[in-house]
Amino acid sequence: MAKTSNSGGKNGVRIVVAGDRGTGKSSLIVTAAADIFPTNVPPLLPPTRLPQDFYPDGVPITIMDTSSNPEDRGKLAEELRRADAVVLTYACDKPVSLHRLSTFWLPELRQLEVKVPVIVVGCKLDLRDEQQQVSLEQVMSPIMQQFREIETCIECSAFKHIQIPEVFYYAQKAVLHPTGPLFDQESQTLKPRCVRALKRIFILCDNDRDGALSDAELNDFQVKCFNAPLQPSEIVVVKRVVQENLVEGVNERGLTLTGFLFLHALFIEKGRLETAWTVLRKFGYNNDIELLDELIPYSSLKRAPDQVMADGSKRPLEYNPFLGLIIDGQPSCMMSVELTNDAIEFLKGLYELFDADCDNNLRPQEVEDFFSTAPESPWNDAPYKDAAEKTALGGISLDAFLSEWALMTLVDPARAVKNLIYVGYPGDPASAICVTRRRHLDRKKQQSERNVFRCFVFGPKNAGKSSLLNSFLRRPYSDAYTLSADECYAVNVVELPGGVKKTLVLQEIPEDGVRKLLSNKESLAACDIAVFVHDSSNESSWKRATELLVDVATHAEDTGYEVPCLIVAAKDDLESFPLAIQDSTRVSHNMGIEAPIPISSKFGDFSNIFRRIVSAAEHPHLRIPETEAGRSRKQYHRLINRSLMFISVGAAVTIVGLAAYRVYATRKNSSS
Structure with missing residues (x-):
């Protein structure tokens, strides 16, 4: 499958370079930006920006140099906390600087709670003692086992211009196409959320619902994700690769779900993370393997005039355990949200589909299967866990099933709509919920x-x-x-x-x-x-x-x-x-x-x-x-209103009297 650039919606990547003094940080940055090795560099470089077209993803990179001086620790911590990725340097000719990665720098990142990809870079490769040649994998394997946040390791030489652009390419790639959400390095398997998302994508692309992607469906998938069709010969190659490694990955109808998952795991293992991320992002997933908030139809929740922000904008929905639905930063006042009949009928149909033995009892495993295309079952945690009636067999009836959905729609409508999308609601998501009368x-x-x-x-x-x-x-x-x-x-x-x-x-x-x-x-x-x-x-x-x-x-x-x-x-x-x-x-x-x-x-x-x-x-x-206070308040208001009425009547009588007197006086003057 063809690769395509995909930034995941990021407008820029901020890379912070840190490490011991004299490990080559500044020389690395200058050589990457100017393509020349500097003879003299200042103690601390200003922010360095790589142009947008520097790498294929088309995302500008800002590189921040840092000081290793003890008096600059506060500034260093601030920069690290703002980083999208961290490049940690050591000098290939100074083994002690390599040792410092595991004894100081990596623990320091954890203490600062810096949870971003880390690229370990061995600088000054040209100065390493040729008598002490060891493989990078041999040196770094123990450290990477201990610190899973390390995305990759690379050695380079600014003086010899060896692998300098690659350093920041890997750093950018780790931000735009992270491994962590997709793949478990220890077990060498796709992570559960990734599997669930790919299963949903597979089902959406399986138009005839026969459990396999035909050649035509596989080609449609390719065009949607990569804007380029697959040639018949390429489809043959793809299926052959899958079948050679996994017999059940292909059947007479086409590529099975098992084969589809294997194919993506293969791309990731070969370092082609951008391929998997392109697929996920084309189907609306973010870096947490959840659907983007933009896909939720907030506009369908009609707002009263006093519930729209002054600038006319519409903020995302929130949920407060006491106030319920929060719209535009304000409580939903006197309204609530329910599922429409269309959504309820859809859920009834799905319940019957997953209740295979038709005993009106969806067992726990069947509930898990029901939500197998969502990031996880939303009912495993509060407030939904144990909120509905269980059958004698430990499952839930149709009424209990619909009750759980009603609860989720009432207290967190955005989550309810998201999960409807996850489980395959076919209509406009806006048609699944309605706002009741205030x-x-x-x-x-x-x-x-x-x-x-x-x-x-x-x-x-x-x-x-x-x-x-x-x-x-x-x-x-x-x-x-x-x-x-x-x-x-x-x-x-x-x-x-x-x-x-x-x-x-x-x-x-x-x-x-x-x-x-x-x-x-x-x-x-x-x-x-x-x-x-x-x-x-x-x-x-x-x-x-x-x-x-x-x-x-x-x-x-x-x-x-x-x-x-x-x-x-x-x-x-x-x-x-x-x-x-x-x-x-x-x-x-x-x-x-x-x-x-x-x-x-x-x-x-x-x-x-x-x-x-x-x-x-x-x-x-x-x-x-x-209450007594409320009753007194009402009596007071009634008294005030009655007094105002008497005053109004009295004023009206006075006005009528004055008018009558004026008429009388006019006539009298006329007659005389």
């Missing part, structure tokens, strides 16, 4: 039309919050108390009367996290409904839950992000504390919400709690608590 409009219309609801679960420690989440996922009850993580979610489908299904996301808010949550004005913006759980047998638990309810309701009144609230009396299997009914009735009546809902996770008695949560979220104008 929450304050739902309250005005007294009805929410969204399909996914987010519920914040508040309560003191050991009140039963985690048990509520576990019961939602039908997990066995446990008396053991465990401290919840900062991000603890449970998501499931709730079937309402009439067979309508909605997705409910429960997010547990730890008691010690409430203050942090409410310290942000928009903290309740992403919340559809809040639930306050208390231990019905413990009076102090009830009092603390009440305090949390007042705190949240006050915050909602102050910020305008009012949410419906429910109180849940957990551990109903235990004896209630004295005055429980009287106190709870008084509080719920005073705040204008319904009485606490008793449940027992131990006995599995939930009083249709999850249906009631969804029902309250569907009618957000109901069950909004009102």
Whole structure:
């Protein structure tokens, strides 16, 4: 396959040259830039720029010289931290300078956390003692085993003009076409992310879905990546090379996935990293083997006028565990993001495809296979791990599968869209997600039309919050108390009367996290409904839950992000504390919400709690608590408005009276 230049989107490469004094740093730089060996060089060269056309990739290079003097250590550290690549020099005629690489320079780079490719360069090759000739591989192999950041080693002579341009070519190549993300030098195999990306590319190019690239498909791939067709004879050679090394790499239909992967591993082993990187970048991958952010259709998330930056720009999406979707640096206020019907139907079809035995149970390995064209399974880490219900066989049902996708779309829509692209969503990615109506409009219309609801679960420690989440996922009850993580979610489908299904996301808010949550004005913006759980047998638990309810309701009144609230009396299997009914009735009546809902996770008695949560979220104008301060504020505003109305009426009467008097006076004067 032909090679092509590919810069990976970089506008320039900054190479820092470091090493002991007298190892030839400055002479190396001057000879590379001017193609002449300098007779006199200053102690420290100014930044040296190689022209854009110096190497085939067409990317300009800036070379930074450094001082080895102890008093310049701060400046040296600063330059190294700004480097795209580091050239470490030693003098071939001074063995001690070579030893210093492993005893000082390479450990120093690690201490400074400089994580860029390192090129080790032996300068003054012409001065090496011919009686002590040893191979470079023999000398450097132990060092490279210890310091994997070393990309390559080379010897050169500025005086004799031996391999000078090659030094900075290798440094530039290590930046533009790095080995690390693609290939494991120790095992001599492609890295998992590289395999996953190439598998996705193979599937995209296998137009007839027969598991092999035909000659025509192979040629289309070549044209797309390298802008040049393959001749029939070249295709024959490619397949022959693969088959000679790997019999299963080619079959009667063409090049198999195994052969496709072998071919790329072969290119990398032969040092043709630019070939593999050209393929990856043509299909939208960055240096981390992830799809570029530019491929995510942020414009499909329609913004209200107050959510666009002053300059009209659109910043990338972010996610905050409390605020949810962040657009243009601002919380998404009263809106949320859901999958469209098109995306849901696509996912249902894929679920059926990977659920080979049709038992409505996607096993863990089948989930891994499902995401085998993504960098990794997105559900292996928080907040998605263990957030959905597991079947008796340890897998997930279709409802649980779609619930996980609903959760990811709600809390991190950019990631959801990326993963839809990874698994092969065929349509415009923008058609996969939609932004629902803003929450304050739902309250005005007294009805929410969204399909996914987010519920914040508040309560003191050991009140039963985690048990509520576990019961939602039908997990066995446990008396053991465990401290919840900062991000603890449970998501499931709730079937309402009439067979309508909605997705409910429960997010547990730890008691010690409430203050942090409410310290942000928009903290309740992403919340559809809040639930306050208390231990019905413990009076102090009830009092603390009440305090949390007042705190949240006050915050909602102050910020305008009012949410419906429910109180849940957990551990109903235990004896209630004295005055429980009287106190709870008084509080719920005073705040204008319904009485606490008793449940027992131990006995599995939930009083249709999850249906009631969804029902309250569907009618957000109901069950909004009102504090004494909020009620007084409303009465004050009503009084002010009424006073203004009386003043307006009085003014109107006065104006009418004056007008009538003027008419009367005019007529009187006319008659006289």
